[in-house]
Amino acid sequence: MIKIAPSLLAADFARLGDDVRRAEQAGADMMHIDVMDGNFVKPITIGAQMVAALRPHCAAFFDVHLMVAHPEYQIADMIKSGADGVTIHLESGGDTAGMLRTIRELGAQSALSINPDTPIERVYPYLEQVGMVLIMSVYPGFGGQAYLPGSTQRIAQLHGEIVRRGLLVDIQVDGGINGQTAALARKAGANVLVAGSYVFGAEDMAAAIRTLRAEA
Ligand code: DX5
Ligand code: ZN
Numbered sequence: 001m002i003k004i005a006p007s008l009l010a011a012d013f014a015r016l017g018d019d020v021r022r023a024e025q026a027g028a029d030m031m032h033i034d035v036m037d038g039n040f041v042k043p044i045t046i047g048a049q050m051v052a053a054l055r056p057h058c059a060a061f062f063d064v065h066l067m068v069a070h071p072e073y074q075i076a077d078m079i080k081s082g083a084d085g086v087t088i089h090l091e092s093g094g095d096t097a098g099m100l101r102t103i104r105e106l107g108a109q110s111a112l113s114i115n116p117d118t119p120i121e122r123v124y125p126y127l128e129q130v131g132m133v134l135i136m137s138v139y140p141g142f143g144g145q146a147y148l149p150g151s152t153q154r155i156a157q158l159h160g161e162i163v164r165r166g167l168l169v170d171i172q173v174d175g176g177i178n179g180q181t182a183a184l185a186r187k188a189g190a191n192v193l194v195a196g197s198y199v200f201g202a203e204d205m206a207a208a209i210r211t212l213r214a215e216a
Contacts, residue, residue: 002186002213005030005063005172007196009045009143016050019200020058026205030061032174032194033083034143037068040092041141048077055082065113065174065194067140068092075102085109087134087172090122100129111172115140120154127167132192133158137185138175143196147176152184159189182212 006028011019020031033051038044051062064083066074071088072095078086086103090096090112103110112126113134123133135158137151155171162169172192173185182193193212202208 001191003029003170003192004199004209004212005032005192005194006199006209007032007034007143007174007194009034010196010200012200016054017057020054020060022205023199024058024060026199027209028060028199030063030085030192031058032196033062033064035064035066035068035074035078036141039069040089041067043141048074048081051078051083052081061085063087063111065134066092070094071099072102075099076106079103079106079108083108085111085132087111087113087132089113089115089140090118091115096126097129100126104129111170113174116148116151116154120157123158124161127162127165127169130169132170132172134172134174134194135190136175137173137177137181140175145176147178147181147184151175152188155185155188155190162189177212179211183214186214 006023036043036045061084063085064078065087071092086108100110109131111132112130115136137147138145170192171190173190174194177195178198199208
């Protein structure tokens with residue numbers, strides 16, 4: 001099943017409560033919450049306090065994508081605030097396996113993200129410890145960038161490895177996803193699609209979400 005995760009980065013930050021409700025009603029499966037710290041990436045976005053404030057407005061899965069230098073500082077607060085899943089970056093360094101374990105022990109889904117420049121094989125040692133791998137299809141930091149074409153091959157390679165090992169691990173893709181690139185990512189084996197500008201910029205959000213799922 002294809003799951004659609006609109007990225008709140010493209011929502012109206014003065015009306016986030018309304019926008020998560022709107023996205024949920026339009027058929028979104030998850031809310032993708034991009035957390036940036038001004039260090040791992042240049043911008044600063046959303047913290048745990050905002051996640052807690054949004055929680056009562058939406059019943060969908062809260063998918064927190066940590067683009068931060070010290071994910072270990074954020075994990076417990078994010079889950080306490082209502083995150084259902086927490087994604088950390090391989091490139092953040094630190095004790096990746098330990099942080100993934102902490103996420104699970106606190107009752108959330110653990111996920112690991114990888115930047116476009118990092119060899120895809122570097123996630124292989126963690127595949128047994130995650131519910132999802134997030135393949136970045138742009139360099140993290142900003143919405144509205146173009147999908148990097150090399151991402152399709154990386155998705156296919158990871159998908160092959162997951163199938164070969166008989167694992168049940170979701171493959172999420174994030175960055176530059178629209179009607180065309182969603183089709184490439186789905187065919188390669190991605191089953192969780194993040195889309196910011198394509199969903200929040202759409203006149204008909206429900207139709208945009210159906211297109212991403214290939215239902216339209
Ligand atoms: C980039 C973020 C993405 C981004 C996606 O660092 O992780 O989630 O907001 O935005 P679009 O879909 O506009 O590329
Ligand atoms: Zn993201």
